[in-house]
Amino acid sequence: MPEGRIVKALSGFYYVADEGRIYSCRARGLFKKKDAKVNPLVGDWVVYDAINEEEGYIMEVGERTNELVRPPVSNVDQAVLVFSMYKPMFSPLLLDKFLTHTERAGIDSVIVLSKADQVSEEEVTEIVEKYEAIGYRVIPTSTADERGVEDVLEVLRDRISVFAGQSGVGKSSLINMLFPGVSLQTGDVSQKLGRGKHTTRHVELIPLAGGGYVADTPGFSSLEFIDFSELDLAESFRDFADRSSECKFRGCLHVSEPACAVQAALEAGEISKQRYEHYKQFREELKEYQRRNKPW
Ligand SMILES: Nc1nc2c(ncn2[C@@H]2O[C@H](COP(=O)(O)OP(=O)(O)O)[C@@H](O)[C@H]2O)c(=O)[nH]1
Ligand SMILES: [Mg+2]
Ligand SMILES: [Zn+2]
Structure with a gap:
């Protein structure tokens, strides 16, 4: 039976991408995985049974390398942590906090320093060197001169990425610069409306022209040390x-x-x-x- 990747889940249907096609699939109840029951998640590799060229049934859910709760997505390869150099000012404390959460989730991080046009070259270099020494890729970007575009596109290629970062750092601007026409949902707005916190947020994986996917909802909105020893x-x-x-x-x-x-x-x-x-x-x-x- 064929295998594919769930790229979207909505109203009881799982949309499975396989070789350029999308199959809307139903799941036959819950899947037993060891003793726990699992629901399919966006990001899962699944074995599916196609009944025609558009529909099918999910038969099996593959092992996950990791799993996020908000947004509910699995098998994320990397978090793109967007930190602006100016307005809001770069905060090493907040960056270190995000990094504890991505490490805990078992997800690699790429650090994007946005609005690099707003500060001196030295300020940018200092941060790049500090975090690259620890083992993180750091990419300065700017929408003013399209700096960093090629580098960010390269790290996104063939991977599943979730963007993260405070409101106002330039996540949407960055996505627009990278992929004109693609929009990132404003998780920020729905939280202000009081939603998002307790409801399971909808998430969709957007396929990238060069291969790979970006989740349309930012991740790591809660930075409390829940589930940490x-x-x-x-x-x-x-x-x-x-x-x-x-x-x-x-x-x-x-x-x-x-x-x-x-x-x-x-x-x-x-x-x-x-x-x-x-x-x-x-x-x-x-x-x-x-x-x-x-x-x-
Ligand atoms: N100077 C400068 N401003 C930027 C850059 N990227 C974003 N901004 C501005 O920062 C503000 C917030 O950007 P936005 O993309 O909405 O941030 P988001 O909340 O993280 O999605 C907007 O006014 C953008 O025009 C940049 O590279 N340089
Ligand atoms: Mg935004
Ligand atoms: Zn020690």
């Missing part, structure tokens, strides 16, 4: 995780443990003091979240 948080800092195997204690949280490779790297100036400060701040937020949400 203290160790999860430590592991969500790539620069720490790279060194933690050299810490004396397994499960080291890099705070006051002896023979900690992360604290040593911090002393040696190999880990950014600012990143470490953010880590400690997020630990407090995480503990506060856990206190507020105790089940007793």
